[in-house]
Amino acid sequence: MCCYYAGSRNEADDIFQDGFIRIFEKIGQYKGDGPLGAWMRRIFVNCALERYRKESRITLVPEMNEMISDREYEETESVINEKALMGFIAELPPRYRMVFNLYAIEGYSHHEISGIMEISEGTSKSNLARARTILQRKLINNGFIRHRKVSSI
Amino acid sequence: MTNRHNTDQLFRDAAVAYREKPAPEAWASIELALGGRHRRQRYLVLSSAAAVLILLLGFGAGYLVRSFTGQNPAVLLPLTSQNSNLFFSGYPRPMDLLAIQSGAMQTKLSVGQAVSVTASLPEVQQNARIPIPKDGIMPANRLADSQTGMVLSGEESSMPAEIGNGVQKTEVKLSQAEKEYQLRQMMAGNGLPLRHSAPVNLNSSGVDAETMPGKTTGRKSWAVEGDVAAAFTYRTLQEQEALYKARSPLASESGMVSWNAGLYASHEIAGNLRLKSGVTFASYGQGTTNIYAWEEGVMFHLNSSSGDISTVMHEAKDASKPISNDNVYSEPYRILLDNSMLMADYSLSNPELKIIQRFDYLELPLILQVQMGNQEHPLVSFQAEGGVFAGILAGNRAFLANEKESWFIGNTDDLRPFSLGGILSAGAQIHISDVLSAAVKPEFRYSFMSISRNPNIQYHPYQFALGVGAVYHF
Numbered sequence: 001m002c003c004y005y006a007g008s009r010n011e012a013d014d015i016f017q018d019g020f021i022r023i024f025e026k027i028g029q030y031k032g033d034g035p036l037g038a039w040m041r042r043i044f045v046n047c048a049l050e051r052y053r054k055e056s057r058i059t060l061v062p063e064m065n066e067m068i069s070d071r072e073y074e075e076t077e078s079v080i081n082e083k084a085l086m087g088f089i090a091e092l093p094p095r096y097r098m099v100f101n102l103y104a105i106e107g108y109s110h111h112e113i114s115g116i117m118e119i120s121e122g123t124s125k126s127n128l129a130r131a132r133t134i135l136q137r138k139l140i141n142n143g144f145i146r147h148r149k150v151s152s153i
Numbered sequence: 154m155t156n157r158h159n160t161d162q163l164f165r166d167a168a169v170a171y172r173e174k175p176a177p178e179a180w181a182s183i184e185l186a187l188g189g190r191h192r193r194q195r196y197l198v199l200s201s202a203a204a205v206l207i208l209l210l211g212f213g214a215g216y217l218v219r220s221f222t223g224q225n226p227a228v229l230l231p232l233t234s235q236n237s238n239l240f241f242s243g244y245p246r247p248m249d250l251l252a253i254q255s256g257a258m259q260t261k262l263s264v265g266q267a268v269s270v271t272a273s274l275p276e277v278q279q280n281a282r283i284p285i286p287k288d289g290i291m292p293a294n295r296l297a298d299s300q301t302g303m304v305l306s307g308e309e310s311s312m313p314a315e316i317g318n319g320v321q322k323t324e325v326k327l328s329q330a331e332k333e334y335q336l337r338q339m340m341a342g343n344g345l346p347l348r349h350s351a352p353v354n355l356n357s358s359g360v361d362a363e364t365m366p367g368k369t370t371g372r373k374s375w376a377v378e379g380d381v382a383a384a385f386t387y388r389t390l391q392e393q394e395a396l397y398k399a400r401s402p403l404a405s406e407s408g409m410v411s412w413n414a415g416l417y418a419s420h421e422i423a424g425n426l427r428l429k430s431g432v433t434f435a436s437y438g439q440g441t442t443n444i445y446a447w448e449e450g451v452m453f454h455l456n457s458s459s460g461d462i463s464t465v466m467h468e469a470k471d472a473s474k475p476i477s478n479d480n481v482y483s484e485p486y487r488i489l490l491d492n493s494m495l496m497a498d499y500s501l502s503n504p505e506l507k508i509i510q511r512f513d514y515l516e517l518p519l520i521l522q523v524q525m526g527n528q529e530h531p532l533v534s535f536q537a538e539g540g541v542f543a544g545i546l547a548g549n550r551a552f553l554a555n556e557k558e559s560w561f562i563g564n565t566d567d568l569r570p571f572s573l574g575g576i577l578s579a580g581a582q583i584h585i586s587d588v589l590s591a592a593v594k595p596e597f598r599y600s601f602m603s604i605s606r607n608p609n610i611q612y613h614p615y616q617f618a619l620g621v622g623a624v625y626h627f
Contacts, residue, residue, distance in 0.1 A: 002175075004168050013179045020183050085167040104161035105168050132160050139160075 001041065004089040005048035005101055015051060019044040045106065049116060052098045081144075088138045096131035103128050378417045378429070380592060380622025386411040386437045388614045389599075409509060411436045413598070413618055417520075425524040433518060433542065435598060437614035438511040510565050512604060512614065513548030518576055534590075537579045544572035544600070567606040574600040582624060590624040 002019070006012035022043050030039050089097055098117060102108040103124075108116070110124040117124070387408025417431030520540030549568055552559040580594030599615040 001168065003171065003173055004164075009176075012173075013176050016175050017179050017182050017186070021186050024183075024187055082167040082171040083173075085164055086171050086173075089164060089168075100164075105165050135164065136160055139163075144163075 001044055001105075002048070004086050004105065005045070005052075005097070007090050007094065007097070011051070015044065015047050018047040018051075022047065041106075045102075048101075049098070052094055052117075084142065085144075088135050088142075091138070092131055092134055096127050096134065099124055099127040100131035100135070374421055375627040376419045376427075376624050377627075378419060378431075378592065378622055378624045379415070380594060380620040381414040382412060382594070382596065382618035382620030384411040384413055384436075384616045384618035385409070386614060386616040387439055388437075388612050391611050406439055406441045409438055409440045411438060411511075411616060411618075413616065413620070415516075415518075417518075419522060427522040427524070429520040429522050429538070429540070430518060433516040434513065434547070435516055435544075435616060436511055436513045436548070437600075437604075437616060438509060440507045440509050507554055509552040509554050509559065511548065511550050511552070512546065512565070512568065513550075514544035514572060515547045516542040516544045516574070516598075518542035520576060532584055534582050534584070535580070536582065536594075538576065538594075538596075539578075540576050542574050542576060542598075544574060546570045546572070546604075567610075569602065569604055569606055571602075572600045572604050573602050574598055578620075580620075588626045590626070592620070592622045592624055594620045594622070596620060 002012040002015040003009075006015055019040075023040055026043070030036065089100065092100060095117075099113060102113045102116065103110070110121045110128075113119075113124045114121045119127075385408055413433055413435035415431055415433035417429050419427045419429035422428050518540050519542070520538050523537045525535040525537055546568055549564045550561060551563050551565055552561055576596060576598050578594050578596030580592055580596075582590040582592045584590045596618050597615065598618070600613050603611045603613055605612045
């Protein structure tokens with residue numbers, strides 16, 4: 001999970017390292033009232049969040065001018081390469097990557113994400129849409145899905 | 154299933170299935186980091202233990218040196234024809250007494266040992282007391298001249314008590330033979346092997362202060378004292394609060410490290426009693442990790458058991474000000490201090506961040522100090538203290554803090570401007586010199602009054618402290 005929260009392998013290693021250090025230090029706080037894996041996962045998410053907050057002060061998110069409609073593509077029979085998909089997530093701008101991961105992979109709601117990331121729900125939804133757009137573009141460009149032109153109404 | 158969900162599912166499945174081993178260096182780094190922290194903790198413990206050991210050894214060594222060699226802080230007294238009738242007391246060391254020679258203009262007097270010397274320049278030599286064995290009898294062979302070997306004859310002196318300069322002391326009357334011997338020794342440049350006497354009215358330093366004009370030990374009258382203390386502060390919990398705290402995941406409060414410092418003056422009011430007063434700056438407070446928060450107007454409120462904290466809204470979306478999000482908290486939420494919602498199972502917490510509420514008071518104490526044990530001990534004396542104080546609220550600040558930084562976020566509401574409390578302490582004073590002592594003092598402070606105006610909040614802060622300081626005796 002460190003890989004898809006990070007923009008690079010080095011960053012993933014840093015999150016991994018920070019997370020495990022914190023786990024070792026705070027393991028006494030684990031009360032056993034939930035799965036250990038979930039508790040550890042939240043530690044890693046927190047580490048990724050902290051890293052995101054530090055980086056977000058200096059990272060400019062490019063504006064997306066080209067939006068892709070939900071109906072403009074369909075999946076292909078291409079072999080899904082997991083490593084490549086993780087690479088696509090890693091290439092997202094940090095804010096989009098964080099929102100996408102929290103929403104699509106961790107299952108947080110926009111309301112929760114707005115609290116976690118100190119953004120409005122609208123911003124969270126917008127960032128998610130833009131993240132999806134970028135990812136879909138990458139899927140198309142790399143042949144994972146086929147672009148299907150739909151006539152405008 | 155929509156394409157959006159297809160995209161999400163595609164990446165979710167890939168994320169679940171994807172496995173990548175961490176770099177081998179990552180494990181080494183973790184090990185190094187954890188080891189480093191443990192080493193630092195171990196270093197702190199060891200260095201603290203070493204410091205305490207060194208202090209104990211130092212005091213012990215000082216005590217032994219003083220006990221066995223009489224190497225005490227010395228007092229220099231001018232010895233001139235103008236004050237030739239000066240009387241002073243103490244047990245000088247032989248090396249100190251070398252200063253008392255014919256023509257010498259000053260003599261060095263050790264504080265810790267007693268001797269009585271009646272001094273007029275020609276007579277000081279004659280009447281100076283020679284250290285003799287504790288049985289008070291100087292054997293004849295000890296009167297042998299060190300150069301000639303001749304044994305002087307004469308009667309042993311008696312040791313009658315008499316009153317001199319209004320102070321009771323014991324004088325030794327020298328025989329003619331002793332006087333001749335001393336004079337011979339002095340003229341030979343061997344100094345004066347003074348004969349000891351046993352003053353009966355010495356103070357704890359072994360010095361008869363009254364016999365030394367301008368030089369007093371002063372532990373009988375006024376003294377000023379300054380100290381600073383490292384402390385742990387928290388508050389007492391009412392039964393219901395303790396129950397709530399035990400059950401609620403939100404009541405994750407704790408005490409915190411604090412401090413106090415004070416300046417005092419004291420005066421002896423009876424044999425072993427002193428009355429002390431002055432001013433103390435004492436800092437109380439607590440730390441809280443999970444709290445309730447809500448927005449009201451332009452203020453953002455946090456709630457802890459010590460009362461609400463009103464914070465000013467921060468407009469900037471800055472991670473360093475995580476409670477400033479006006480988009481989220483339009484109603485009370487259980488939140489974490491990193492602005493994330495508290496999860497359903499309450500197991501998620503951010504141990505790095507904590508709200509610190511500090512309440513600083515200027516306290517005006519009235520303290521009764523009891524001197525305990527053997528106050529004639531030359532090195533250490535012990536005291537017990539108890540008293541009350543009136544406190545004036547001097548600082549009310551709340552911070553958001555992690556291990557490295559803290560940010561001021563606001564003030565705790567509804568604090569009383571005044572408080573009333575009590576102090577108990579027991580300590581020791583190590584007498585560095587005749588007038589200066591170092592003090593070590595564990596103490597406990599407790600506020601009798603709740604410092605909150607809110608009738609639902611019974612907030613009685615307390616503080617355990619270990620203080621060090623200095624006492625100057627006039």
